[in-house]
Amino acid sequence: MSETELVRLDREGPIGVITVNNPPVNAxxxxxxxxxxxxxxxxxxxxxxxxxxxxxxxxxxxAGADIRQFGKGRPRPPLGQRVYDVLDxxxxxVVAAIHGYALGGGLEIALACHYRIAVPSAKxxxxxxxxxILPGGGGTQRLPRLIGPKAALDMIVSGRHVPAPEARTxxxxxxxxxxxxxxxxxxxxxxxxxxxxxxxxxxxxxxDRIAEAAADPGMFDAMRASIAxxxxxxxxxxxxxxxxxxxxxxxxxxxxKREQELFAELENSDEARALRYAFFAEREVARLPDLPxxxxxxxxxxxxxxxxxxxxxxxxxxxxxYGIPVRIIDSTPEALARGMEKIRANYATSVKRGxxxxxxxxxxxxxxxxxxxxxxIADADVVIEAVFEEMDVKKPVFRALDQTMKSxxxxxxxxxxxxxxxxxxxxxxxxxxxxxxxFSPANVMKLLEVVRGTKSAPATLITAMAxxxxxxxxxxxxxxxxxxxxxxxxxxxxxxxxILLEEGCLPEQVDKVMVDFGYPMGPxxxxxxxxxxxxxxxxxxxxxxxxxxxxxxxADKLVEMGRFGQKTGAGWYRYExxxxxxxxxxxxxxIIRETAARMGVPQRSFTDEEILRRLLFSSVNEACRILEExxxxxxxxxxxxxxxxxxxxRYRGGLMFWADQIGVKAVYDQIEAWHQQYGDRWxxxxxxxDLAATGTAFRDAKAAPMV
Numbered sequence: 001m002s003e004t005e006l007v008r009l010d011r012e013g014p015i016g017v018i019t020v021n022n023p024p025v026n027a028x029x030x031x032x033x034x035x036x037x038x039x040x041x042x043x044x045x046x047x048x049x050x051x052x053x054x055x056x057x058x059x060x061x062x063a064g065a066d067i068r069q070f071g072k073g074r075p076r077p078p079l080g081q082r083v084y085d086v087l088d089x090x091x092x093x094v095v096a097a098i099h100g101y102a103l104g105g106g107l108e109i110a111l112a113c114h115y116r117i118a119v120p121s122a123k124x125x126x127x128x129x130x131x132x133i134l135p136g137g138g139g140t141q142r143l144p145r146l147i148g149p150k151a152a153l154d155m156i157v158s159g160r161h162v163p164a165p166e167a168r169t170x171x172x173x174x175x176x177x178x179x180x181x182x183x184x185x186x187x188x189x190x191x192x193x194x195x196x197x198x199x200x201x202x203x204x205x206x207x208d209r210i211a212e213a214a215a216d217p218g219m220f221d222a223m224r225a226s227i228a229x230x231x232x233x234x235x236x237x238x239x240x241x242x243x244x245x246x247x248x249x250x251x252x253x254x255x256x257k258r259e260q261e262l263f264a265e266l267e268n269s270d271e272a273r274a275l276r277y278a279f280f281a282e283r284e285v286a287r288l289p290d291l292p293x294x295x296x297x298x299x300x301x302x303x304x305x306x307x308x309x310x311x312x313x314x315x316x317x318x319x320x321x322y323g324i325p326v327r328i329i330d331s332t333p334e335a336l337a338r339g340m341e342k343i344r345a346n347y348a349t350s351v352k353r354g355x356x357x358x359x360x361x362x363x364x365x366x367x368x369x370x371x372x373x374x375x376x377i378a379d380a381d382v383v384i385e386a387v388f389e390e391m392d393v394k395k396p397v398f399r400a401l402d403q404t405m406k407s408x409x410x411x412x413x414x415x416x417x418x419x420x421x422x423x424x425x426x427x428x429x430x431x432x433x434x435x436x437x438x439f440s441p442a443n444v445m446k447l448l449e450v451v452r453g454t455k456s457a458p459a460t461l462i463t464a465m466a467x468x469x470x471x472x473x474x475x476x477x478x479x480x481x482x483x484x485x486x487x488x489x490x491x492x493x494x495x496x497x498x499i500l501l502e503e504g505c506l507p508e509q510v511d512k513v514m515v516d517f518g519y520p521m522g523p524x525x526x527x528x529x530x531x532x533x534x535x536x537x538x539x540x541x542x543x544x545x546x547x548x549x550x551x552x553x554x555a556d557k558l559v560e561m562g563r564f565g566q567k568t569g570a571g572w573y574r575y576e577x578x579x580x581x582x583x584x585x586x587x588x589x590x591i592i593r594e595t596a597a598r599m600g601v602p603q604r605s606f607t608d609e610e611i612l613r614r615l616l617f618s619s620v621n622e623a624c625r626i627l628e629e630x631x632x633x634x635x636x637x638x639x640x641x642x643x644x645x646x647x648x649x650r651y652r653g654g655l656m657f658w659a660d661q662i663g664v665k666a667v668y669d670q671i672e673a674w675h676q677q678y679g680d681r682w683x684x685x686x687x688x689x690d691l692a693a694t695g696t697a698f699r700d701a702k703a704a705p706m707v
Contacts (some may be wrong), residue, residue: 005076006022007036009039013192021058023062026106033432044091051093052093052395053097054087060101064106070272079253082137087109087113088138095117096115097120098116101125101161102124102125108137111139112142114202116172120430122167124164129158132235132269132273133272135488136263140246143155144248145204149247150216156243204252206691214248220245233517235266239263242262243255274652277654279658287633296459311442312339316328317347318442319368321471323367325367325656374403374404380405381563382410383405390688398413402426417487424455431456431460445645447641448474449641450475450476477633478632483622488631489638495552497523503606505606507572510522513612518652528566533564621684623656627706635698635699635703665695
């Protein structure tokens, strides 16, 4: 596509309208910046044009840079010749007319214009930090001059999207049009009004707001301190702060040079490459390569949930949060009342924290309807079973749903591991059945594992994926296998972390290694949060199905003692009443040492690296088995599940991406060595052996057809 097709200049009387037309979101792909410059030059050379409007065709202004271009070494124009610089130096007024998104380079282009207007639904932001870089088109220099360094730091370091009304209050936008107003006409009217204004209002000339930094010289160190925990091991957030600091002490042109230096430090860093990979993996996971094209998802207007416990309540909130009415039932009126009270308490906590307005809480609660029984949910478009994770409990629910739900209703199970085909077999409509594994807490966690039953119809699966996106989740397809993809790939990690205790580690040592790696919590603390009885139930089920299943006597002993975790005040750690802080417990140390002695396991010390690799390599090997069995489409799908299901540090890309940085041959050699040392649980998968033999990266592994 030529530049003239990507960007065009039209004339509306004395106003030139520059339109960017690069579907789907008008990204700044090669040719777009050049096209804007060419149209700007043409408008400046035309004496009949007094001012110009810059607007986007389609659904967005300019949603940002073309991320695929980062890290490729593509030459960039020098300072002074970039589209931002040319706009800044324009001799005639330019009005940025914003709808949809103005993100990253899109907002930087708007900041280089002389006037900015938007429709109320528009959003602006500088989210570059989320892909491991910083705004490199002047955003760190112009935004502080426009809205002050403190507000600019908040936006740039968080990467958040700012709604148009807030952007107007901050001073990013000069005007927000009334609801329903014509953006193009409104922008032309503004351009006509300011056409003769001189001197032109350039952001570079504003200095009053950056004086905030002199009045509060500690703001930058305060920002560094505030992000220390969530930004550990990362460089981009700190470079963002340095760039804003430069805006407050340097003239704009020198600040732009400093911004470029800080940008260059980041673009090809491991952090940036990992975050770019995660960005694209989250988009690739939506692609279902073996399902027919052209099948539209069914329309879901109403939903129902069976089970008002922790998971059922969270699932109901997920629907309500995104505007979908949902009915909820439970086995007794008392259980239903407890569930509704928990839902209300969860919303009230959000209001108390300031993340939810009281009136919005009431609107969401009004969408959740507790009802008496199956007959009251019979006309719902979709129903999600969320009862206790036991097959004998779930099967009667599916029989009842089959008898009462309307024809065409979709019946999904929130099982985390059970056989979806067995549940579908309880109905006369197996094509309408699939698994939808929400992660806990269901109203917070982003991952939704869509589980493909043998008889699940393509339309059922496509609808489940679309529904997940509709309620703010990141859905990923999984084959029907014990634990599906996420929990099955995690299971060896969970076993290995307890086996490490048998050999001499303590829970707090393992947790420290994983937190230092980037996890928000260590795995033993997470186990206490989830409930050790939940993991024990899964182990009992697997042991019953597999006589060679490796037991975990230390974990089982804690459960026998009633140490279920936070809910009982003791698990791997001890908890004070009303406090969720984990405290190392000498009683756990005693149990570990006594059990290890009884088992005759020699005790030794471990390096942090060995602990990390024992845990993660075990899951890499299992993920390879999952791929070779055709239970996942791609290694990158596994990464998405670990990022959004288990809190794997995003700046490391994901489990398989991280393993690729070590090298498939090195991973195989270590696993084979542990196979010789520890036995069959470390036997390398066939796919891993094949990848190592051919030098093929995990990201390029060819999975078997999904079954």
